Amino acid sequence: MEYGFDNEKYLKIQSEHIKERISKFGNKLYLELGGKLFDDHHASRVLPGFQPDSKLRMLHQLSDQAEIVIVISALDIEKSKVRQDLGITYDMDVLRLRTEFQNRGFMVGSVVITHYNGQSSADAFRKRLERMGIVTYVHYLIDGYPTNVDLIASDEGFGKNDYVKTSRPLVIVTAPGPGSGKMAVCLSQLYNENKRGIEAGYAKFETFPVWSLPLKHPVNIAYEAATADLNDVNMIDPFHLEAYGKTAINYNRDIEIFPVLNALFEGIYGENPYKSPTDMGVNMVGFCINNDEVCCEASKNEIIRRYYTALNQLAQGACNDAEVNKIALLMKQAKITPSYRKPVTAAKERAERSGVPCSAIELSDGTIITAETSELLGPSAALILNAIKHLAGIDHAEKLIPQHMIEPIQYTKINYLRGHNPRLHTDEVLVALSVLSTHDDNCRKALEKLPELSGCQVHSTVMLGEVDRKIFNKLGVGLTCDPNKKP
Secondary structure (H helix, E strand, O other): OOOOEOHHHHHHHHHHHHHHHHHOOOOOEEEEEOOOOOOOHHHHHHOOOOOOOHHHHHHHHHOOOEEEEEEEEHHHHHOOOEEOOOOEEHHHHHHHHHHHHHHOOOEEEEEEEEEEOOOHHHHHHHHHHHHOOOOEEEEEOOOOOOOOHHHHOOOOOHHHOOOOOOOOOEEEEEOOOOOOOHHHHHHHHHHHHHHOOOOOEEEEEOOOOOOOOOOOOHHHHHHHHHOHHHOOOEEEOHHHHHHHOOOOEEEHHHHHHHHHHHHHHHHHHOOOOOOOHHHHEOOOHHHHEOOHHHHHHHHHHHHHHHHHHHHHHHHOOOOOHHHHHHHHHHHHHOOOOHHHOHHHHHHHHHHHHHOOOEEEEEOOOOOEEEEEOOOOEOHHHHHHHHHHHHHHOOOOOOOOOOHHHHHHHHHHHHHHOOOOOOOEOHHHHHHHHHHHOOOOHHHHHHHOOHHHHOOOEEEEOOOOOHHHHHHHHHOOOEEEEOOOOOO
16 A cells, blocks of 8 residues: 555654643643544545554653543434444444543543433433443533624523533543534633633644645545535635635634634633634644645545445435535546546446446555355455455465355355345355365465455445445455445
8 A cells, every 4th residue: 555644754743733732821721632533544544654543642642631521412312323434323432432542541531412402312321421430511502603602602602511520731622523512612611611710721633624735635625525414614714814814724614613712712811822713723734745646546535435425325314415415516626436436447347247246346556356246155255255366366266165165154044044145245255264274275375365455445336234344344445335235
């Protein structure tokens, strides 16, 4: 896999900027953490070379001074919103995040449920957290947010929210995903800390959009595609342009909330230390791209991946046409179509020739491998076998798993487990291959090539089941599927 991002440089200059920002405030800094802290797979996909846990590694040196507040929106709890990269709901991810942070030596102080308006599902989640001994607070919906500044910065606005009790100088505010209300929690705390005579500051640590890249750079367009469900829009920061005469890229929610932040700081300190939403951030990502072409290509593939994800969700009734249409428009802005993604074209061409569901993978050297459904194997299982045989230098005609071994597995699936699909899935093929590898050198050589699939791109002409999707995810493969049900 060719890299386009210098991760070590990023760790160095990003940590320096965060330390510098902390030093500008007193003994209390609320650091809003956008994106994922230790599993930022979106960043690693659009910036090849970026490590998913880079932010965590950088902040770990401050763990003795920091505590973490996890934020979740009652609206996301109510609609059982799912993290697409992990396949779990946001409320379950709150518990996962808490455990992961604690295992890594961080103190998790509390959970804040935002956008609260009496939702029964939020009440049930709060009771569950409290039974587990997790301190939980609620922050309410505020009429006219974010434009009604007078109401927001009052005892009927932020003053109505629960005051989140914290004990350490650095409070990292994070969430399972975007739109959870992290910034509002930080601003609410500034207001309520001031009421208690405590001086506190605020900074924003968010990776995307990248302020130092052009508005229509593929990396920034990929961020819009990733947040299409929130209808985020990348924009030139008008406050930054006015203050400095320089173009910087931000997005609509930060720009809309800036007057609130400005009014809060003026009320607390007499003036706002930030002249623009971009000033609030400490994002150095754009200065660590060392191969723009690689990052552009990766970002274009990510836009297409998001498009197919939305198409699949639409087919399952999990999103609406607006989300799909927005990403389709973003593809036009990036001057790409789904066929830009090479496995898409290869899989569809084979499906047209064979008349059955097919799949294709682009290996790290650009080689395209395809496979089709058979009586014995599904297209995903066949594809993995074809790919690792190629990587191991095994002739394509060589059958790694003999038919007499597959047939008893199929019999068990249908007759004992009451299944309807006799074809072997990816996990079943890999288990069979593992058993055979103890006495078959070809099977062993093929299995040893599985790690080389990491970073490769796959497309299937049918929607895959949960088992196959999870296997590809564990292998580190980028997957897209046509929104077609299996025949």
